[in-house]
Amino acid sequence: MTYQTPIITNSSMTITDLKTGQKATLLNLGSDSSIHLKLLSLGLLPGDQISILNRVPFKGPISIKHGKTNYFALRHKEASSIEVEIVKG
Amino acid sequence: MxxxxxxxxxxxxxxxxxxxxxxxxxxxxxxxxxxxxxxxxxxxxxxxxxxxxxxxxxxxxxxxxxxxxxxxxxxxxxxxxxxxxxxxxxxxxxxxxxxxxxxxxxxxxxxxxxxxxxxxxxxxxxxxxxxxxxxxxxxxxxxxxxxxxxxxxxxxxxxxxxxxxxxxxxxxxxxxxxxxxxxxxxxxxxxxxxxxxxxxxxxxxxxxxxxxxxxxxxxxxxxxxxxxxxxxxxxxxxxxxxxxxxxxxxxxxxxxxLQPSQLSEKIDKITLHPLFGLPIFLGIFYFIFHSIYTWAGPVMDLSEELVAKLGEVIGQTLPPGMLHDLLVDGIIGGVGGVVVFLPQIMILFFLLSLLEQSGYISRAAIITDRIMSFFGLGGKAFLPYMSGFACAIPGIMAARTIPDHKERMATILTLPLITCSARLPVYILLIGTFVPDYTVMGIFNSRALSFFFLYFLGSFMALIIAKVLRLSFFKGPTGNFIIDLPHYQRPHFRIALKQSWFKGKTFLKKAGTVILGLSILIWLLSTFPTPSESKLENMTEAQQASYTLEYSALGRMGKTIEPIIKPLGMDWKIGVGLLVSFGARELFVSAMGTIYSLGEVDEESETLREKLKTEVDSEGKLVFDLATAWSILIFFVFSLQCTSTLAILKKETGGWKYPILGFSYMLVLAYVGSFLTFNLLS
CATH class of the missing domain: 3.40.50.300 (P-loop containing nucleotide triphosphate hydrolases)
Structure with missing residues (x-):
């Protein structure tokens, strides 16, 4: 059985580094398998585009748009384990 | 094919x-x-x-x-x-x-x-x-x-x-x-x-x-x-x-x-706004309590009058005797006192159903997550807590969605502190009778605010206890919180009406079975044994009624626990109400209804609220003042007076250990809380 090799990049940017309204590409879904599974079940895959919609103050949850019609939210802590790359333009 | x-x-x-x-x-x-x-x-x-x-x-x-x-x-x-x-x-x-x-x-x-x-x-x-x-x-x-x-x-x-x-x-x-x-x-x-x-x-x-x-x-x-x-x-x-x-x-x-999702996105810009998100959340829940008072008020006054009239008509038609007393004091006084809260129950569930259908609940989970996580609970604990506002039993069952055992236990054990709808009749009765009706800061209603405070107090205490449990018995990492946000949708009135009707039916069924049976039992215990005729000689009618009640089995029970509840500002009659409320919270109202009907000597129809307001003790002092009313309210916020909740706790935790633990800590909280409240206010 072959496993997908994680995408290794030089950037160590995570979702928490993104500003409201910013678009980014998911590089990986983190190493915690429970977070990984949950994101998969919402239909997120590495390579997908997301954008930040709202951020609750004091490091509260971040709500995110995925694809054209899907929305989800996650805690700051979980968001900090997910690496992304900003989409230019 | x-x-x-x-x-x-x-x-x-x-x-x-x-x-x-x-x-x-x-x-x-x-x-x-x-x-x-x-x-x-x-x-x-x-x-x-x-x-x-x-x-x-x-x-x-x-x-x-x-x-x-x-x-x-x-x-x-x-x-x-x-x-x-x-x-x-x-x-x-x-x-x-x-x-x-x-x-x-x-x-x-x-x-x-x-x-x-x-x-x-x-x-x-x-x-x-x-x-x-x-x-x-x-x-x-x-x-x-x-x-x-x-x-x-x-x-x-x-x-x-x-x-x-x-x-x-x-x-x-x-x-x-x-x-x-x-x-x-x-x-x-x-x-x-x-x-x-x-x-x-x-x-x-x-x-x-x-x-x-x-x-x-x-x-x-x-x-x-x-x-x-x-x-x-x-x-x-x-x-x-x-x-x-x-x-x-x-x-x-x-x-x-794409249109519905774009609309959802726009609504979220407001409901999840960094500044306005929390006030909107609080506003929505305040509005619900406000409507319970303002919308249900007239309907409730009407149903109270009806129940009182019914008692009067039956009282005049039937010849004096045991049957007369059982019907008027036991059943109409007891069950009738509870049934008048039907409009409030139905309005609450109608509004909650509209809110649940809209998709806002997931947003509320996001807004409150900072608070939940501070107290050691993951986002998945929000929804069971939310169900707990209706009734602790579905809430405790909903905690099955929490993956981590320790977090689940902390949620289950604190859930009975969330104000459920069975507390509603007690709250409405006491707040409606003793909290003066006035406008606060131009827009808020004093009674709706009192209500809001009691709900807030229960939830806040639940979180504090959860934190204590998460730092001691159930120590461990907090589960993650990743939540799907459904699109907002226009709530259907038909579904909300159906939910509300269904809850109303359940409430009436409980009143017609459990509350009815126990009301009859309360009446029996407060009537028998009867004192001998010779004892009652040379007494006024009012003195006779009060002596008969004190002489009864329930009266003696109340008298026995009176020293324990005296520091809480309660007399033995309220003590009786507290005792029976451990079967089901609504029984407090029904016991008050029966006890005050028994003590009643004139044939004039009075609502329970009027009776409570004018009740005086042997020295002619008012029994209920604001301090006593709040003392009782705080007792009800904290204590676990529900046999069904104890049964589901046993089922979900697999033994008597946790139900006993939950019952005990809540009883201590209730006693201490009432004691402090009474002494601060009087």
Missing amino acids: NTEVIEDQAKSLNAAPSERSKVLLVGFPNAGKSTLFNLLTGGNRKISNYSGITVDSAIGDFSSNQDSGQRRVELVDLPGIYNLNPTSQDEGVTLNSLVNMSSGPEGDLILAVIDWHRLEASLTLVVSLIDLFGPHKVLCVINKDDEKELTIEERLNLEEQLGTKILPISAISTDQSVIDHFIREQLAIKKTLNKDVDPRKKILTISSQALSYVPHLTSYDGHIQIHVAADDNEVTHLINQKHQQVRNILNHVKGPD
């Missing part, structure tokens, strides 16, 4: 109507399984627009089974799952039912419910189901396709690629008979396919963590081989593959219109 064959099959089915088939509803949380269940069976499963409402399975007969010659089909509603690797106890229930369903041409059928707005992710689950059980065991309905956006070409293309039949529906507009027919047709087809069944054993790979939620499957030996993955990567990799597969299948499907 052509339609003639299907019709033939249908005929042969009609020939043997005694056979029975089971159809399992499987799909994502909040995909509309329970809506479909209610539609097809006429059942009354709770429906809302957020995940995790269904945590146990339910079985119901198809309504059409009653039609002559129809085969008997049963529908099983199961908790929502995302994939075949369960991550909590409720998801385990679903996997267990799936693996153990009967196979073969006569066996069960899976009805996969897909949310049109989450088509891609949900189809991954369908693909997994098809891989494991074969295409003929799985049927698909695509729910929430309200605007018929899936074209016929797209549907046919999907059917061909998946190998199963697909029916796009809208739970709002699609006729029940269409779905009914769709299912019966597939049952008929499946019966002819006994030779097509793939004889090879299929493998289901789950993680070792997942296996802990389906313990029965360790010894399972059936048509599926359970394989426990060496590490979690193996499982995530397999699920990832399925997602890729579905993306390829969906290449030609345009997908849902």
Whole structure:
């Protein structure tokens, strides 16, 4: 059985580094398998585009748009384990 | 297969109507399984627009089974799952039912419910189901396709690629008979396919963590081989593959219109606003309490008058005697005192249903998550707490969605502190009687604010105790919080009215059975034993009534505990009310109704509120003042006076240890809280 090799990049940017309204590409879904599974079940895959919609103050949850019609939210802590790359333009 | 064959099959089915088939509803949380269940069976499963409402399975007969010659089909509603690797106890229930369903041409059928707005992710689950059980065991309905956006070409293309039949529906507009027919047709087809069944054993790979939620499957030996993955990567990799597969299948499907999601996005800009989010959240809940008072007020006054009038009419018609007293004091005084709260209960559940259907609850979970996580609870604890506002029992059951055992225990043990609807009659009675009605800061109503405060106090204490538990008995990491945000939708008044009517019926049923029975018992205990005639000589009528009550079994019980509750500002009559309220909270109101009817000497009809206001002790001092009223209120905020909650705690934790622990700590809180309140206010 072959496993997908994680995408290794030089950037160590995570979702928490993104500003409201910013678009980014998911590089990986983190190493915690429970977070990984949950994101998969919402239909997120590495390579997908997301954008930040709202951020609750004091490091509260971040709500995110995925694809054209899907929305989800996650805690700051979980968001900090997910690496992304900003989409230019 | 052509339609003639299907019709033939249908005929042969009609020939043997005694056979029975089971159809399992499987799909994502909040995909509309329970809506479909209610539609097809006429059942009354709770429906809302957020995940995790269904945590146990339910079985119901198809309504059409009653039609002559129809085969008997049963529908099983199961908790929502995302994939075949369960991550909590409720998801385990679903996997267990799936693996153990009967196979073969006569066996069960899976009805996969897909949310049109989450088509891609949900189809991954369908693909997994098809891989494991074969295409003929799985049927698909695509729910929430309200605007018929899936074209016929797209549907046919999907059917061909998946190998199963697909029916796009809208739970709002699609006729029940269409779905009914769709299912019966597939049952008929499946019966002819006994030779097509793939004889090879299929493998289901789950993680070792997942296996802990389906313990029965360790010894399972059936048509599926359970394989426990060496590490979690193996499982995530397999699920990832399925997602890729579905993306390829969906290449030609345009997908849902963007407009509703854009609207949702705009609403979220306001409801999740960094500054306004929290005030909006508080405002919505204040509005609910406000409406309970302002809207239900006139209706309640009317029903109170009616109950009082009824007592007066019966009191004048019947000759004096035991029957007269039982009816007027025991039943009308006791049950009538509780029944008048029906309008409030119905308004509360009507508004909560509108809110739940709208999709706001998930946003409320986000707004409050900072607070929840501070107290050591994950986002998944919010929804059980939310259910707890209706009743602790569904809340405690909803805690099954919390994966971590310790976090689940901390949630379950603090849930009874959340203000449930059984406290409502006590709150309304005391606040409505003793808190003066005035406007605070120009817009708020003093009574609605008192109400809001009591709800807030209960929830706040629940969180504090949860934190204490999370730092001691149930120490451990907080589970993660990743939540799907459904699109906002316009709530349906019809569903809200149905929910509200259903809750009202349940409330009346409880009043007519448990409360009625216990009210009669309270009356008996407060009437017997009777003092001898000689004792009552030379007493005024009022003195006689009060002496008889003190002499009764209940009076003696009250007198016995009086020294204990005296520091709380309560006399023995209130003590009696507290004692009986440990059976069910509403009994406090019913006991007060009975006791004050007994003490009543004139025949004039008075409402319970008027009686409480004017009650004086032996020295002529008012028994109830603001301090006593608040002392009682605080006692009710904290104490666990509900036998049904104790029973469900025992069931969910597997022993008496936790129910006893919960009961004790809440009793201590109630006593100390009341003591402090009374002494601060008087």
